[in-house]
Amino acid sequence: MLRLLTAGESHGKTLLALIDGFPAGLTIDTARIDHELARRQGGYGRGGRQKLETDTVEILTGTWQGATLGSPLTLAVVNRDYKLERLKEVERPRPGHGDLTGAIKYLGSIRGVLERASARETAARVAAGALTQQLLAEFGMTVFGYVVQLEQIAAPPRSGSIDELRRLRDASPMYTLDPDADAAIVARVDQATEQGDTLGGIVEVQVHSPPFGLGSHAQWDRKLDGLLAQAVMSIQAIKGVEIGLGFEAARRPGSKVHDEIAYDASEAGQPALGYVRGTNNAGGLEAGMTNGQPIVVRAAMKPISTLRRPLASINLATKEAETAAYERSDVCALAACSVIVENVVAFTVAQALVDKFGGDSLTEMRARYDSFLELARKR
Numbered sequence: 294m295l296r297l298l299t300a301g302e303s304h305g306k307t308l309l310a311l312i313d314g315f316p317a318g319l320t321i322d323t324a325r326i327d328h329e330l331a332r333r334q335g336g337y338g339r340g341g342r343q344k345l346e347t348d349t350v351e352i353l354t355g356t357w358q359g360a361t362l363g364s365p366l367t368l369a370v371v372n373r374d375y376k377l378e379r380l381k382e383v384e385r386p387r388p389g390h391g392d393l394t395g396a397i398k399y400l401g402s403i404r405g406v407l408e409r410a411s412a413r414e415t416a417a418r419v420a421a422g423a424l425t426q427q428l429l430a431e432f433g434m435t436v437f438g439y440v441v442q443l444e445q446i447a448a449p450p451r452s453g454s455i456d457e458l459r460r461l462r463d464a465s466p467m468y469t470l471d472p473d474a475d476a477a478i479v480a481r482v483d484q485a486t487e488q489g490d491t492l493g494g495i496v497e498v499q500v501h502s503p504p505f506g507l508g509s510h511a512q513w514d515r516k517l518d519g520l521l522a523q524a525v526m527s528i529q530a531i532k533g534v535e536i537g538l539g540f541e542a543a544r545r546p547g548s549k550v551h552d553e554i555a556y557d558a559s560e561a562g563q564p565a566l567g568y569v570r571g572t573n574n575a576g577g578l579e580a581g582m583t584n585g586q587p588i589v590v591r592a593a594m595k596p597i598s599t600l601r602r603p604l605a606s607i608n609l610a611t612k613e614a615e616t617a618a619y620e621r622s623d624v625c626a627l628a629a630c631s632v633i634v635e636n637v638v639a640f641t642v643a644q645a646l647v648d649k650f651g652g653d654s655l656t657e658m659r660a661r662y663d664s665f666l667e668l669a670r671k672r
């Protein structure tokens with residue numbers, strides 16, 4: 294069983310990811326983790342914090358000579374902006390944050406809540422996800438996330454090879470696959486910045502070449518669509534998750550939704566074993582199991598809750614009406630969100646992979662994966 298816990302405050306000493314159940318024998322490429330951490334800090338519309346921090350990962354436990362041991366891994370992303378002990382209490386809770394509710398629930402300070410509720414925590418989840426992307430790559434899987442909509446502006450994904458799409462995305466200020474939408478997106482973020490407002494949008498993640506049968510129909514808490522929805526919904530500011538067509542499936546008749554099945558022997562060597570579909574409206578998941586098609590997950594991000602032109606609130610000490618507190622903040626963190634969703638999806642799919650093929654060593658996992666494909670081909 295592959296598990297993840299994170300720890301750390303936004304302005305504390307460090308963010309930590311504790312990963313248990315990761316197989317032995319994977320040589321970790323820390324540059325690839327740092328690359329994802331750097332992408333998480335990028336994108337148009339970010340606040341000053343991102344310029345202060347240059348995140349890098351340090352692996353504290355669980356490796357020997359650069360390879361995993363099968364023992365718990367601890368990944369650290371040290372905060373260059375450590376100042377928690379010097380920070381003052383916040384008195385005016387910000388609508389859209391856990392400030393008010395957390396202070397009441399824990400009978401404590403707003404500061405104590407916002408420091409942990411902050412999306413800075415996702416640095417630890419991205420580090421963990423980037424590590425599991427390396428495990429998925431050992432089984433031929435690629436995970437790829439991008440932005441498809443900012444507020445009202447659509448940026449539909451293009452088709453092409455993963456390398457072409459990666460080049461498009463990495464050249465885009467908002468990590469879209471649609472260069473035609475980028476100018477309008479940048480202009481809208483500039484306008485919101487000027488107005489002291491904030492923006493959200495929609496991101497999409499695809500997982501290519503999953504084998505059949507990750508997740509299970511047999512029990513509700515083993516269904517991979519449900520597990521993905523929980524993991525993605527737990528990301529700060531995510532308010533909706535769709536798999537495949539998602540909500541659009543409810544607006545169509547069955548004949549325009551379900552992906553018809555055919556067989557092409559020339560594709561039998563692929564993880565989909567030659568079973569082909571003309572469409573992938575199911576987003577690669579039927580009855581909670583991967584069906585050999587790419588997994589497609591979309592997530593809706595609400596606009597950032599801290600506005601430079603603050604919303605109405607109260608002073609928690611006096612109960613008098615005041616405007617909400619303002620701290621240095623992003624206007625739009627949608628590009629970063631695409632990186633976070635990508636890596637959270639990667640971790641969840643890796644959990645399902647370890648569940649199916651075992652988590653002691655990479656060598657044993659590979660042998661089980663190969664023997665499963667061989668058996669499944671004879672089915």
Ligand SMILES: Cc1cc2nc3c(=O)[nH]c(=O)nc-3n(C[C@H](O)[C@H](O)[C@H](O)COP(=O)(O)O)c2cc1C
Nearest residue numbers: 390410411412529530597598599622623626629630
């Ligand atoms: C990448 C990313 C960056 C964020 N940056 C900020 C920010 O600068 N200021 C802010 O008020 N909220 C920011 N948020 C959103 C809050 O973390 C989030 O809305 C808050 O913790 C409340 O959680 P909820 O929206 O899931 O209910 C960010 C979210 C993400 C995913």
